[in-house]
Amino acid sequence: MIKLIVGPKGAGKTKTMIDMINDATQTTSGNIVVIEKSMKLTTSINHKARLLDVDEYRIQGGDMLYGFVAGVLAGNYDITELFIDGILRIVDHDMDVATAVLDKIDAITRDSVEVVITVSSTEEALPEGIKKYLNA
Template sequence: MVNLLTGPKGSGKTQQMIELANEAVKNCDGNVFFIKKSHRDTYSLSFNIRAICMADYEVITNIDEYLGFIYGMTSADHDIQAIFIDGILKHANINLENIPEFIEKLKKISEDCNIEFYVSVSARTEELTDVNLDGCKVLN
């Protein structure tokens, strides 16, 4: 499943994502990853969560490369149970126009690899009209 956390910039989505990730790692037997744009605000993540800062991977510049990165993670670690992606519109040239394609591909990875995704989007839910919400859950 792909869980979406939506809302305008500055509405507290990052803190909610961190709280959700910290709770997830307490309640699962596998691994939890937290992907964000920069190294800021990672100090409040549990030490049991693998934090990945995309600023360290500047060569990832589009959806296909980003999804390839996620597939690489899943092929290297079959124990991933949850992946949190904070502020997706700041990553790899992903925007409101191409986010429907990105969400569809995440749903496929989720189904194939049995991974729960949590994605924060700096937009109101109403702005995601082209996103097929079947297989998604809007958390707010």
């Protein structure tokens, strides 16, 4: 299941995500993975969450992001929560690519992994393919 945290830059999306991650480290019985660009969350999140930097693995674009997520999930069946901070930065702000990636991630995670993703945009600017994840 995918949940989105949507808002313009500076709206507090990352802070909301940090709180969700830290809460999850106290309550989950599985593993938590956080994917971000540029490792800015290192000191903000509980060390129980695994932090992965897409820049370190040279991930660029939607296909590479999906492959990376699929590989992480395939390598660890105990992941119960996956957080992706700033999907649009990773896919070069291409909404169509972001939509395709969300659909692919949703197909492989469904009800087995809770996925939370931040999107820097207003709700009105989102295409329908992304909006469908707002009320999940």
